[in-house]
Amino acid sequence: DSGVTQTPKHLITATGQRVTLRCSPRSGDLSVYWYQQSLDQGLQFLIQYYNGEERAKGNILERFSAQQFPDLHSELNLSSLELGDSALYFCASSVALAGGPSDTQYFGPGTRLTVL
Amino acid sequence: GDSVTQMEGPVTLSEEAFLTINCTYTATGYPSLFWYVQYPGEGLQLLLKATKADDKGSNKGFEATYRKETTSFHLEKGSVQVSDSAVYFCALSEAGNQFYFGTGTSLTVIP
Numbered sequence: 450d451s452g453v454t455q456t457p458k459h460l461i462t463a464t465g466q467r468v469t470l471r472c473s474p475r476s477g478d479l480s481v482y483w484y485q486q487s488l489d490q491g492l493q494f495l496i497q498y499y500n501g502e503e504r505a506k507g508n509i510l511e512r513f514s515a516q517q518f519p520d521l522h523s524e525l526n527l528s529s530l531e532l533g534d535s536a537l538y539f540c541a542s543s544v545a546l547a548g549g550p551s552d553t554q555y556f557g558p559g560t561r562l563t564v565l
Numbered sequence: 566g567d568s569v570t571q572m573e574g575p576v577t578l579s580e581e582a583f584l585t586i587n588c589t590y591t592a593t594g595y596p597s598l599f600w601y602v603q604y605p606g607e608g609l610q611l612l613l614k615a616t617k618a619d620d621k622g623s624n625k626g627f628e629a630t631y632r633k634e635t636t637s638f639h640l641e642k643g644s645v646q647v648s649d650s651a652v653y654f655c656a657l658s659e660a661g662n663q664f665y666f667g668t669g670t671s672l673t674v675i676p
Contacts, residue, residue, distance in 0.1 A: 451608065482664065491668040492609075492654065505663040539608055552597060552658050556608035 452476065453557035455540050461563045467528040470560045474521055474542030480504070481523040482543075482554060483515055487536040498523055530564045537561050567592045571655045571667035578645055578674050586640040586670045588629075588655035596657040598622075598631050598638040603652045603669070612640075612653070645674045 452475035462468055474481050483495040485508075494507035498517035509515075512530075517523045527534060538561075541554040572587040590596065597616045601609040613622030618633035627642045638655060655667040 451610065453608075484666075492666045494663055494666070497663055507663060541609075553599070553611055553614060554609075554664060556601075556610065558608045 451555040451557065453540060453542050453555050455538075455557035455560050457560060458558065459561050459563075461565065462530060463565055464530055464532060466530050466564075467526065468530065468562065470525040470527070470538055470540075470562075472523045472525070472540030472542075472557060474523070474540075475555055478542035478544050478555070479521065480543045480545065481517055481521070482541040483509075483523070483525050484539040484541065485536045486539060486559070490536075492539075495525070527562070532564050535562055535564045567596070567657060567659055567665050569655050569657055569665050569667040571653075572670050573668070574652075575671040575673060578672070580647055580674055580676050581644045582674075584640070584642040584645045584649075584672070586653055586655075586672070588638045588640065588667060590636050590638065590655075590657050590665075592636075592657060592659055594659050596659040598629070599656040599658070600627070600629055600638070600640050601654040601656060601666075603654065605651070609654060645672070647674045647676055650674050 454473045456471045479500045482497045485493045495509040497505040515525045537559045539559045540557045543554045568591045599614045600612040602612045603609045613624040615622040615631035621630045629640045652669045652671045654669045658664045
């Protein structure tokens with residue numbers, strides 16, 4: 450158990466809909482990262498927050514957005530869903546920003562999103 | 566920019582065989598290097614890490630040495646077990662930067 454929790458575990462929805470994925474980082478971790486894992490694209494970095502502020506953006510679509518709240522939990526919002534958005538979405542957390550001595554990322558179990 | 570290139574799979578080995586999964590990286594500074602493992606149906610778990618040149622990370626019989634001269638961080642295990650079947654990801658992080666993951670290498674160990 451990494452200490453990172455994600456809800457829900459599974460999500461099935463229809464095209465055009467909007468969903469929210471939730472992540473609670475490990476106690477004490479300030480950084481939260483979101484990743485998308487699909488069979489054809491591998492593990493894709495989406496976005497990173499550090500102590501409530503956006504710090505890095507990867508291959509995140511404009512239809513997707515995220516935020517980190519004062520209690521450090523994070524939400525990833527996916528809207529106008531398309532079939533191709535079906536994937537595993539992972540959240541990870543770390544104590545600090547990348548590159549420091551404590552920058553190991555700890556991954557949650559993921560949310561499996563299926564868009565029908 | 567920073568990137569990680571790892572050996573494409575899938576890799577299939579017999580139990581007790583020697584494992585090498587190659588990983589090379591491109592970075593502008595002095596990154597930390599990681600191997601993560603993903604067992605079926607689970608999230609990624611840190612397997613080992615190294616934070617500077619010539620460091621050797623090790624865990625559960627796996628080892629990887631940070632080679633700055635060859636920009637490599639190859640994963641090795643002397644004798645694999647069926648329970649090692651998983652997907653292995655090489656990754657790097659650099660100060661103030663995001664993490665970069667390789668595409669993953671699927672390993673299947675057959676009895």
